[in-house]
Amino acid sequence: MADARRYCTLPSPFPMKRGGALHGARVAYETWGTLNAARDNAILVLTGLSPSAHMMSGAEDPSPGWWEGMAGPGKAIDTDRWFVICVNSLGSDKGSTCPASTNPATGEAYRLDFPELSLEDVANAAHVVVRELGIARLACLVGCSMGGMAALAYMLLHPDTVRAHVSVDTAPQAQPFAIAIRSLQREAIRLDPQWANGGYDIHGDGERYPDMGMSIARKLGVITYRSAMEWNGRFARIRLDAEQREEQPFGFEFQVESYLEGHARRFVRSFDPNSYLYLSRASDWFDIAEYGGGSVMEGLKRIRIERALVIGVSTDILFPLEQQEQIAAGLEAAGANVDFVALDSPQGHDAFLVDIENYSRAIGGFLAKL
Structure with a gap:
């Protein structure tokens, strides 16, 4: 089967938030569409815990991607208009450096010698990819589930590098459940x-x-x-x-x-x-309140973007709707023009992968206005 994956080598050493560093690390990514001359039509997508960078089919890899119904020519994330990048999270075994990768210091797999991983590390690695592609500012950053938390970290750690944001079924911090x-x-x-x-x-x-x-x-x-x-x-x-x-x-x-x-x-x-x-523990550790003196709202208010779409679903027990409302309120308080969409899809947290019709309408409508 064809493989459309590309690889971006991270700076060496690549410092990790909680200590330690990676040497010779890389992340896998895929792209679709064409980057325009102004380099201002790029959309970055950050994934949930387990997906690869193969978000949609393309000429190099025609197999269906994990968000096939959402993205592609003429779809909500329209690759005729946008240059779309999907990055496989640092720490994931779908092509990026992870605990199963070879530790150059020993020649053996890292296993539990892999440094402690945070979603800030995932965000910083994705930012290296964007920079390597010559993109100074993303037209839009899309984050789904765990990727939505990494997206919040990305916008905080790299201010003024994102114009608009689509937050999908995520949270500013993990709740006890x-x-x-x-x-x-x-x-x-x-x-x-x-x-x-x-x-x-x-x-x-x-x-x-x-x-x-x-x-x-x-x-x-x-x-x-x-x-x-x-x-x-x-x-x-x-x-x-x-x-x-x-x-x-x-x-x-x-x-x-x-x-x-x-x-x-x-x-x-x-x-x-x-x-x-x-990756599971990194999700538990993430807390945007760390950036706001212990307050989620103050952390969110430090994010500087122009527009945002925040989508949640009423049946999500993992990332409940009130957390989406919190993100929307915080981004609005920060000065962004925010659209908030609460869906009643019966599919729960996975609705963004299943209820393509309703999510497409919201995301496609938002991107059409950019």
Whole structure:
């Protein structure tokens, strides 16, 4: 399969917020559309925890991307007009330097010797990509979920480098419920004996691999990415047919259990467990109040942009709607012209990946006004 990924080498050393530095590190990214002569039509997209930089299909890689319905020629993020960049987060194993990468100091994989990762590091690495592409100021910065938090960090750390911002289902800081869920996900991985204190078979091709821990972590995630309304509507209390049930004691009996198992099975060896741990903890650590003397509102008021669109969904239990309202109020107090859209999609946190029609209308409408 064709690969449209490009790589940007980070400055060496690349200092990390919480101490330590990376040497010879790089981040993967993809681009679509054409950068105009004025270099002022660039949109940067920062992703959630697990996606790669392959946001949409293109000539070099025609396979569907993770936001295929949202971006492309004539779509809401219109690549006929915009030059679109999607960066794979520093710390993610989808091409960027991460705990599974080789540590040049030892010649072995970093594993738990990887420096502590923050979303500020993710933001700074993405900014290097933008600068390397010769772009002084982004027309728009789009951040989804974890990427929305990294986007807030980006705008704070690199003032006056972003004109407009689209904030999608994110938060200015992790709330206790989100921290509790992610903590349980990390615990499931750490307690799997095959995790071996980070010493499992990194390439996922051996028996020593925390399949069980990753499976439980993924199931916990999927449960929180959707809403109770969605679960009820899709599965109700429908039971599996007799031949689909497990013979073992307390085995799967309901369709929803089988659905979660299928999701987990597809994910388990497709994402590096240590990378998952690092990015998950970085999400918990992020707090914009650090930039506002302990106040979220004061932190947000330090962001200098012209326009913003803040989207949230009423059924999101991971990044609840009041957190989107908080972001909108803070950016408005900072002087931005802010559009706030509250959607009633039943899909919960994952609505931005599923309810493409409503999110497209909001995002496309906003970008058309820029």
